[in-house]
Amino acid sequence: MAYSGMAGAPGLVGMSTPATSTTTRQVKLDKESELRIEVGMEIPLRLRLLTGTAEIFGTELPPEIWLSFPPRHKFAVFTWYGATIEMDGITETDYTADETPMVSYVNVHAVLEGRRNHAKASSSTDPDSSQGPRVIVVGPTDSGKSTLSKMLLSWAAKQGWKPTFVDLDIGQGSITIPGCIAATPIEMPIDPVEGIPLEMPLVYFFGHTTPSLNVDLYKVLVKELSQILERQFAGNAESRAAGMVINTMGWIEGVGYELLLHAIDTLNANVVLVLGQEKLCSMLKDVLKNKPNVDVVKLQKSGGVVSRNTKFRQKTRSYRIREYFYGLANDLSPHSNIANFSDLFVYKIGGGPQAPRSALPIGAEPAADPTRLVLVNINRDLLHLVLAVSFAKEPDQIISRFPDLPPSSAVRLIEDLTH
Numbered sequence: 001m002a003y004s005g006m007a008g009a010p011g012l013v014g015m016s017t018p019a020t021s022t023t024t025r026q027v028k029l030d031k032e033s034e035l036r037i038e039v040g041m042e043i044p045l046r047l048r049l050l051t052g053t054a055e056i057f058g059t060e061l062p063p064e065i066w067l068s069f070p071p072r073h074k075f076a077v078f079t080w081y082g083a084t085i086e087m088d089g090i091t092e093t094d095y096t097a098d099e100t101p102m103v104s105y106v107n108v109h110a111v112l113e114g115r116r117n118h119a120k121a122s123s124s125t126d127p128d129s130s131q132g133p134r135v136i137v138v139g140p141t142d143s144g145k146s147t148l149s150k151m152l153l154s155w156a157a158k159q160g161w162k163p164t165f166v167d168l169d170i171g172q173g174s175i176t177i178p179g180c181i182a183a184t185p186i187e188m189p190i191d192p193v194e195g196i197p198l199e200m201p202l203v204y205f206f207g208h209t210t211p212s213l214n215v216d217l218y219k220v221l222v223k224e225l226s227q228i229l230e231r232q233f234a235g236n237a238e239s240r241a242a243g244m245v246i247n248t249m250g251w252i253e254g255v256g257y258e259l260l261l262h263a264i265d266t267l268n269a270n271v272v273l274v275l276g277q278e279k280l281c282s283m284l285k286d287v288l289k290n291k292p293n294v295d296v297v298k299l300q301k302s303g304g305v306v307s308r309n310t311k312f313r314q315k316t317r318s319y320r321i322r323e324y325f326y327g328l329a330n331d332l333s334p335h336s337n338i339a340n341f342s343d344l345f346v347y348k349i350g351g352g353p354q355a356p357r358s359a360l361p362i363g364a365e366p367a368a369d370p371t372r373l374v375l376v377n378i379n380r381d382l383l384h385l386v387l388a389v390s391f392a393k394e395p396d397q398i399i400s401r402f403p404d405l406p407p408s409s410a411v412r413l414i415e416d417l418t419h
């Protein structure tokens, strides 16, 4: 498999200081350059393509149409052949850069495209050759994993494929709210403003924004998700050939690294894209050297990726949860239903002792069972927590899928979400 990389740090062509006026302005972009924008904290930014062609993370901009980007949004408008962009509004920062890793990213896409075509042409009875690429994107925090995932998905969708997006990053939640792992087919290039469509996601609610709070439960959920996807792929040659793109967390040390290996193995990834970290790349190459069908490829991190501190991430999570209930443009009204406490059962997963001390052999310590269901008292402690509703008929069916449900049904777990 041949990938070509690009060397050199991203070059900044023109950088503007934080804009203070709201006047409309035009920016001319040369071929293979991009306009990097951080929208101001309060007011949306309007932007449109005046001449040429340009894309935002793999999705082409329509000519002449104004798009409105919400406050705090960070993105880049990239052009392969040159373009003029018009902006209206306040930006925190905007500058053009002519050194980007886009050529290496699109080369990866071309190789994946070849594999998809090969899978499509193969006999659907051969499970190996009819399987399209299963790409997992790994790297430290703020290395551009979600962005690269979106580009690969949008480029594939533009060429008529319906790849499956799997988001294992519970910290941010690109498909649904933070605290979940989820998967969904991508049928069209991803809308640069609205993000991933929410029509038919398969969602597992973990309930925390870091897996360290219950590593075993996280692994169980990844396994459950992969089993459902395998069933879907077995019955759908088209989505099997399109393959999947898996976005991961930025936790790559210690247990985080173990979880990456677990995800690669459980989801049978065959292309590992490592963003911007030599050490992680060589560790993965070493540990995966006995699997000849798995390619580990290092890619350069884009200089445009914006680092976000803990406070910013917390705020983004809150906005994301708000957006889930109220919509991006505040145009949804959450439906409220009143029920008696006595009609509801709230469970927490994990944490409780497995067995009372008296029931254990002498000297044995009670161990916490990470997947044990613990009935929670409904009281004020539940205020301001996000819970999920489960379709399970029996509590012990909450974690593990019950076989009689169709594969596309989402299983939601009941847990608390601390944010």
Ligand SMILES: Nc1ncnc2c1ncn2[C@@H]1O[C@H](COP(=O)(O)OP(=O)(O)OP(=O)(O)O)[C@@H](O)[C@H]1O
Binding pocket: 034, 035, 036, 037, 073, 074, 075, 076, 139, 140, 141, 142, 143, 144, 145, 146, 147, 148, 169, 171, 172, 248, 249, 250, 302, 303, 304, 305, 306, 307
């Ligand atoms: N070329 C670019 N120009 C401007 N902004 C960019 C560019 N690439 C990525 N970004 C922005 O940088 C931020 C971080 O990128 P991204 O979410 O892809 O990183 P990540 O590695 O997935 O982060 P996480 O640590 O949450 O896993 C995002 O807001 C994204 O929109």
